[in-house]
Amino acid sequence: MKRTLIVGNWKMNLDTSQASLLVHRLEERIKIHQDIEVVLAPSLLTLQPLSLQIDRRKFRLAAQNAYLKDEGAFTGEVSFTMLRDLVHYVIVGHSERRLYFHEDLDMVRDKVAAAIRNEITPILCVGETQVERRAGETKQVLHDQIMSALSNLTDQEVSEVVIAYEPVWAISTFSGILAKPDEVKQALVFIRKQVEDLYGSRAAKKIRVLYGGSVDDQIVGGYLEIEGCDGVLVGGASLNYHKFSGIVEKAYAVKHAPEKESDGEDS
Ligand code: 13P
Numbered sequence: 001m002k003r004t005l006i007v008g009n010w011k012m013n014l015d016t017s018q019a020s021l022l023v024h025r026l027e028e029r030i031k032i033h034q035d036i037e038v039v040l041a042p043s044l045l046t047l048q049p050l051s052l053q054i055d056r057r058k059f060r061l062a063a064q065n066a067y068l069k070d071e072g073a074f075t076g077e078v079s080f081t082m083l084r085d086l087v088h089y090v091i092v093g094h095s096e097r098r099l100y101f102h103e104d105l106d107m108v109r110d111k112v113a114a115a116i117r118n119e120i121t122p123i124l125c126v127g128e129t130q131v132e133r134r135a136g137e138t139k140q141v142l143h144d145q146i147m148s149a150l151s152n153l154t155d156q157e158v159s160e161v162v163i164a165y166e167p168v169w170a171i172s173t174f175s176g177i178l179a180k181p182d183e184v185k186q187a188l189v190f191i192r193k194q195v196e197d198l199y200g201s202r203a204a205k206k207i208r209v210l211y212g213g214s215v216d217d218q219i220v221g222g223y224l225e226i227e228g229c230d231g232v233l234v235g236g237a238s239l240n241y242h243k244f245s246g247i248v249e250k251a252y253a254v255k256h257a258p259e260k261e262s263d264g265e266d267s
Contacts, residue, residue, distance in 0.1 A: 004251045005208055005231030007039040008238025009091060019046040022241060023053055029245035032057045036251050039089055044078060047086050062089035065097060068110040080118040090115050092122045095168045105148040113152045123162045124149050130169035139190055146194045158199045159206035163191055164233040170213025172236045181222045184211050188228050217246030224254040
């Protein structure tokens with residue numbers, strides 16, 4: 001059974017006490033669901049106190065970034081090695097890191113490898129910009145980002161990676177245009193096909209592929225109902241406890257909708 005993955009990326013928002021309050025509010029609302037995995041990605045500074053606060057049956061933690069070397073003279077950085085006891089996941093290659101911090105394909109590849117080396121699951125973000133989409137380059141961009149990011153991994157390691165399709169134009173703080181479920185479906189199918197072509201059908205079946213971009217509690221169902229969509233990566237709406245707990249509830253409802261129960265995926 002694949003668990004639906006709901007990831008809240010808080011980005012550079014919420015100080016330690018605000019983060020603690022949000023977790024408290026979420027804990028009141030979110031129930032334990034065996035088949036839904038809820039992951040919180042707070043700021044680096046907040047990970048340690050939240051790791052002591054969270055109910056681990058309800059939440060797992062993710063870092064939003066880490067450095068590709070395990071230790072050494074890299075002032076200001078935090079390594080995957082330092083995070084390994086604290087988090088299950090690290091977001092790698094988010095478009096904001098690619099655009100604002102100039103993370104290129106090689107850096108993203110090395111970060112994915114560093115995550116795997118340190119037994120942390122990378123959530124690899126891929127997605128085209130508006131300009132690339134208009135130029136008809138979406139598939140090429142996704143192909144290049146996936147090919148290069150996974151290139152140092154074995155088939156087994158690839159199957160453990162999570163890929164999040166986040167078209168830059170759909171992110172709320174960029175243009176926030178809502179991607180149609182049909183457009184998302186095409187991209188998710190393409191991403192899984194890339195994995196299949198490169199690493200075989202076992203890895204393609206096992207790998208989890210998420211969608212991210214202006215997802216909230218009102219529209220999340222349309223994305224989660226897409227066949228092969230294993231969850232969502234949520235930015236803005238994850239800062240609002242009504243919206244984020246609503247997303248988790250909706251994920252549960254979609255998972256347990258009558259027509260889905262017959263596909264044998266649920267326990
Ligand atoms: P929004 O949900 O605010 O569009 O952000 C998406 C995102 O970048 C999550 O990583």
